[in-house]
Amino acid sequence: MLYTRLNQLPHARLGVVVAKRFAPRAATRNTIKRVTRELFRQTGLPAIDCVVRLAKPVNTKDGPATTAKLKTALRLELTRLFAAQAALERQARSAAASAAANLAEAPAEAPAAVADATPDASSTAP
Secondary structure (H helix, E strand, O other), X not given: OEEEEEOOOOOOEEEEEOOOOOOOOHHHHHHHHHHHHHHHHHHOOOOEEEEEEOOOOOOOOOOOOOOHHHHHHHHHHHHHXXXXXXXXXXXXXXXXXXXXXXXXXXXXXXXXXXXXXXXXXXXXXX
């Protein structure tokens, strides 16, 4: 899972949460963090905060701690998540830019006429 939020810094930040219940071995957790950081650096995301969290178990204590299959699956999923986030961010920025351009091109509207707030003498009751 990928959670994101805009930040006010000139660069993106990353947080990785790998719970023991989803990756019981320390070597597996470290591999997941290492691969995540590597792909995060290569992606070049805009100024956002990202938190990557495992959503389901990746292995058990019975098998090997890390495998090529695990690393490949992790790379594919993270690449998909980061690419989707980068695309969403580009869309949001282009929409904001086009809205700003439309505002700049729109003619200035004349202010609405303000009605006189004083009551007429004929409309007041005695």
